[in-house]
Amino acid sequence: MTTAIGIDLGGTNIKGALINAATGEILHQTVQATGSNTSHSNGAGSHWKKVICQIVQELKSKSIYPVDALGLAAPGLPNTSNTSIINMPGRLDGLENLIWSEVLQEKELWVLNDAHAALMAEATFGVGQNFKNIVMLTLGTGVGGGILINGELYQGNYQMAGHLGHMTLDVDREDPGITGMPGTLENAMGDATVAIRSFKKFTSTKSLVAAHLQGDTFATYVWLNSVRKLALGICSICNLLSPDLIILGAA
Numbered sequence: 001m002t003t004a005i006g007i008d009l010g011g012t013n014i015k016g017a018l019i020n021a022a023t024g025e026i027l028h029q030t031v032q033a034t035g036s037n038t039s040h041s042n043g044a045g046s047h048w049k050k051v052i053c054q055i056v057q058e059l060k061s062k063s064i065y066p067v068d069a070l071g072l073a074a075p076g077l078p079n080t081s082n083t084s085i086i087n088m089p090g091r092l093d094g095l096e097n098l099i100w101s102e103v104l105q106e107k108e109l110w111v112l113n114d115a116h117a118a119l120m121a122e123a124t125f126g127v128g129q130n131f132k133n134i135v136m137l138t139l140g141t142g143v144g145g146g147i148l149i150n151g152e153l154y155q156g157n158y159q160m161a162g163h164l165g166h167m168t169l170d171v172d173r174e175d176p177g178i179t180g181m182p183g184t185l186e187n188a189m190g191d192a193t194v195a196i197r198s199f200k201k202f203t204s205t206k207s208l209v210a211a212h213l214q215g216d217t218f219a220t221y222v223w224l225n226s227v228r229k230l231a232l233g234i235c236s237i238c239n240l241l242s243p244d245l246i247i248l249g250a251a
Helices: 046-062 114-125 185-189 191-197 205-213 217-241
Strands: 003-009 013-020 026-033 067-074 085-087 110-113 134-139 143-149 245-250
Touching: 003 046, 003 114, 013 046, 026 046, 046 067, 067 114, 110 114, 114 134, 114 143, 114 245, 134 217, 143 185, 185 191, 185 217, 191 205, 191 217, 205 217, 217 245
Parallel strands: 003 067, 067 110, 134 245
Antiparallel strands: 003 013, 013 026, 134 143
16 A cells, blocks of 8 residues: 655644555545644744644555655645745745755655645545646635646746635725735635624634524624625636636635
């Protein structure tokens, strides 16, 4: 059996999985909190770097076969050799230009944008099988995206393509996203902006939706406004690319 390890570094959680590389079957998985994003004496991001190292060792110990490949998915733009994330402004201090093969002491390790990795997984093993043209949106701390054209991941110049969360939905808003674009889909739907959207009444999508389901009128207004903007973003994607399939994933 050929096995592989995948790590998903998010702003809230770090997820790890040991998989059968041929079938995508998950053999073992684990989730841990990302934790502090502030600088310490050991350097920015020292906590989640340590957590990832621990997860990799745990997953290796669970495999009765040699691990043949290791991939890490993270927000931001990877370099052209897919060895590190070279641009991720405003979140996960210490991530930019970090060479993960050195951190994990692995000769071969591939780093990919998290939404792009999710798209490729769905296209290979999930609901996207047998489709050639797919768009995926990942809804989490932010809003990520990926585009598959004729069966190939489209990354564009400088691997910047597919970051659909940064599309502008409201040009008159004065709250720019992390790329400086105003009124973005990410700002409308990302978990990181719930407090801003709800005037600090709610701090997470989970608490916002829970209040909406319990009949809180204000929560319902905030949530449905966000969903409407997501729907408009999806319609814009359809008008632009007319894909075979659009996948929504929780990051």
